[in-house]
Amino acid sequence: MALDTAWAIDWVRRTAATIDDHRAELVTLDREIGDGDHGENLDRGFRAVLETVDGGSFDTPGAVFKAVATKLISTVGGAAGPLFGTAYLKAAQAAGDATELDADTLVAVLTAARDGVVSRGKAEVGDKTMVDAWSAAVDAATAAAAAGDGPERVLEAAADAAVTGAESTDPLVARKGRASYLGERAIGHRDPGAQSTAYILRAAVDAA
């Protein structure tokens, strides 16, 4: 299936479903090294997003991303709301008026999303945040596109790498967010935002 508007809408549906499925797991991850509301906040956000997307009509993937961004920013709260909201907002800008994302546009969309998260949260790779998952995804997508892969393969490479990126946060000491107050006590715990990023990108593959 092409990465068109119908795909973007299905991605939203699958994201809402997967976040709902993993809500308790994300809450637990966050309780261990944060304040325990990540699963709850994200679930509430994507439920609201789903209502908006189901009730609206969209001409481009970018228009869908923009609707997701606005809704996440106004419903999620905490740090995750502005971070994911910014990611989708920058993705919408990078997608522009394209009715279908080709490999290069997809790389541009993912890169813009990652850069948005970095500039909003001021975190770098290795700080034990969602940036670790986003950056791994962008690097893999860039390499796949350069090797001549089509958009679906590029997306799959990104989603696979996001899982590895999330796993890479396990041994780290956090340098941003509430986990940073724990110092070495954060070692051995996965960053909840990196984990949810991996779930969101997996949902994009499942929708394709």
Place this chain on the structure above:
Amino acid sequence: MKKLINDPHDVVTETVRGFARAHEGHVVLVEDPIHLHRADAPVRGKVGIVSGGGSGHEPLHAGFIGHGMLDAAVPGPVFTSPTPDPIVAATKAVDGGAGVLHIVKNYTGDVLNFETAAELAELEDIRVESVVVDDDVAVQDSLYTAGRRGVAGTVVVEKCAGAAAERGDDLDAVAAVARRVNEVTRSMGVALGSGTVPHAGEPSFTLADDEVELGIGIHGEPGRERIPMAPADQLVDRVLEPVLADLDAPAGSQLLLLVNGMGGTPLSELYIVYRRAAEVLTDRGHHVARSVVGDYVTSLEMPGFSITVTVLDEELTALWDAPVETPALRWGR
């Protein structure tokens, strides 16, 4: 868990409804999106001051709405930052044409949501400046963390910035005062036990009967270390030591001393704490020029206290002494 609540999900709404009713004619509650502002907002030509953050720290922030302090407050869910839309609504409600200052406690969620709100407000041609408060010395190594947290020093920042706005300073000047107060203010707290977030239903952390958490955060986040319970004077010494070391005030400084209750400590005990803190500061050759004792930045029903010290100069003393008329602080008017 015994709490004076109804449905745990209605805690914030029911709190602000009661608050607005009790202070009718003084503050106005807007429920959608939720924020509170001065009854006479916007004050034409005056810089508007907006603060906010998770609920559970009452009287912070809504208790400081009024003449000489905040123009609006945005309460989030308990211990969770508000989203940008109510912050934008509050910003618009108090813009009297001179721009709006956001006073933000340094927590990632608060900073990101206020930053997003400031960008959205600027798209609507409201000039916004932001000042991040980070007075908590309990968090060390701040280059490699999200940085120091904003705790009870926020009250001093809000009071002095509010007075600067009231005397007619422009936005840059009010922001400069707020930053200056933050630079000369340090705090640290200690918890004897935990508070319970209403919808969680269980204490946020557990302490043994004979231990206390030194350097506790106002959401029950861990501090520097757990130490054995000790007489009040010894706990005060342990809290003041890092505050004074970090503040590095020259001998003979004029100080403001704020002994803050975290929600579950009797005022009598806070005065015992204050007595020792004032004694230590005086012994170090300083002069305790201004004092405040009471519950100002709480953590639900947490037993414990924090100590905040601000180094005053002539201007900051005048700003602190300037008239203020809010539900939680009022004098001189």
